[in-house]
Amino acid sequence: MKIYIKNIIWLLLAAIAISGCSKMDENYKKLEKGGEIIYPGVISNQNYLAGNLRTMLIWNPSPDPKVVKYKIYWNNKQDSLTVTATDHDPADTVKVLIPNLVEGTYSFNVYSIDDAGHISIPLNINSVRVFGAVYESALFNRGYNADTPFIVNILTGTVQLKFNPPDSINIKTIINYTDNANKTHALILKPDSNTITLPDFQFGTAVTYQSSYIPLKGAIDTFTVQAISTYPTIKRIGDITALYIKNPGNPFLRSDVEHTDKWGYPLYWSYNTNVLNQDGDTRGGWSTDNNGCIHFEAENYSGNGVNNGKVYQTFTLPAGNYAIDVQTAGYGGSINANEVVAAGTSLPDITALSTGNTLAWFHGDQNSIGGLHTLNFTLTQNTTVTFGWVVSTDSYTYLQFTSVKLRSL
Numbered sequence: 001m002k003i004y005i006k007n008i009i010w011l012l013l014a015a016i017a018i019s020g021c022s023k024m025d026e027n028y029k030k031l032e033k034g035g036e037i038i039y040p041g042v043i044s045n046q047n048y049l050a051g052n053l054r055t056m057l058i059w060n061p062s063p064d065p066k067v068v069k070y071k072i073y074w075n076n077k078q079d080s081l082t083v084t085a086t087d088h089d090p091a092d093t094v095k096v097l098i099p100n101l102v103e104g105t106y107s108f109n110v111y112s113i114d115d116a117g118h119i120s121i122p123l124n125i126n127s128v129r130v131f132g133a134v135y136e137s138a139l140f141n142r143g144y145n146a147d148t149p150f151i152v153n154i155l156t157g158t159v160q161l162k163f164n165p166p167d168s169i170n171i172k173t174i175i176n177y178t179d180n181a182n183k184t185h186a187l188i189l190k191p192d193s194n195t196i197t198l199p200d201f202q203f204g205t206a207v208t209y210q211s212s213y214i215p216l217k218g219a220i221d222t223f224t225v226q227a228i229s230t231y232p233t234i235k236r237i238g239d240i241t242a243l244y245i246k247n248p249g250n251p252f253l254r255s256d257v258e259h260t261d262k263w264g265y266p267l268y269w270s271y272n273t274n275v276l277n278q279d280g281d282t283r284g285g286w287s288t289d290n291n292g293c294i295h296f297e298a299e300n301y302s303g304n305g306v307n308n309g310k311v312y313q314t315f316t317l318p319a320g321n322y323a324i325d326v327q328t329a330g331y332g333g334s335i336n337a338n339e340v341v342a343a344g345t346s347l348p349d350i351t352a353l354s355t356g357n358t359l360a361w362f363h364g365d366q367n368s369i370g371g372l373h374t375l376n377f378t379l380t381q382n383t384t385v386t387f388g389w390v391v392s393t394d395s396y397t398y399l400q401f402t403s404v405k406l407r408s409l
Helices: 002-033 133-137
Strands: 044-050 055-060 067-074 079-084 094-098 104-114 123-130 150-152 159-162 170-178 184-189 195-198 208-213 285-287 293-297 309-317 320-332 335-343 358-364 372-379 383-393 398-408
Touching: 044 123, 055 104, 055 123, 067 094, 079 094, 170 195, 184 195, 293 309, 293 383, 320 335, 320 358, 335 372, 358 372, 372 383, 383 398
Parallel strands: none
Antiparallel strands: 044 055, 055 094, 067 079, 067 104, 104 123, 150 159, 159 195, 170 184, 170 208, 285 293, 293 398, 309 383, 320 372, 320 398, 335 358, 335 383
């Protein structure tokens, strides 16, 4: 009985198999009625590179040597582009630029077509982002270090700008500035650097900057922030004497170094003949007192006093706020002493100090000239100025100064 049942089961299985084969044969034959369907080889590693109202599709070409072109569709096949297949090496890369797009997200279908017109199954490149004005309007110039936007070397004038690390795919930041010869320069700050130095920067001039970005890694287009930003005003704050004033004192040096007697001429300082009232009217304005000082004195102390005597130095400063500190040493007798900053290359006469080109002025006499005095002044542009003393005295009078200091405020 068991043997009989097993035989029946085997017969049923065989009948089912024969029936299935018959159906497959029928389907195959139906397929054969329309002819054999051929699908050309497809592309591989399809991707894209983002652009500005355009995109670049990239892929490795089909290895099928019969493929002669590729057909690309997008916008639900409302738009298309045909590209000739020139290479069949899968190690190479095909690049196809799709222009005239609008900002948004696209899907592209790529078909391979052979020389007989057979069409492959499509390979899709989805979620292709196209960028434009909306993306660009959301960009901002790279931020700077708000706590310490710049570092200035007071003595050398070197300026270092300090930026924050970029928070997106920053390509570059172009920085524009003006040097001391009034020439403009454009420097490029790379995204992997947070600092940049401005050589020979002209203080008092503006620094502007503008950043550029790419929306995605490998993008074919760069987007630049539309607005140009102005960097915080760069000031050289502190003692800048060494940059502008030669022989500022402590001690003042003499120019006639071949002489060793008391009276001489101050090195790098100009003077008028009115101060040359010593040693037979051949020297004056400087003496060995205080190890070297600016010195006004009546002739041989008891003789005629100095009348409208001037000792001064000229230099050019950028726009800014300044102070000059003047240190008095010894003095005595009847004195009309004036410490003066004037625009231009000379000092006004003692009778014209309150008019003309005077920028700052301290007047002292025998009761007020002692100690340290500060002259404050402001320049709105690059300006040549002259600082110095304009002095008149009576007999039995002397007046000495030991140092000057120029500060930027």
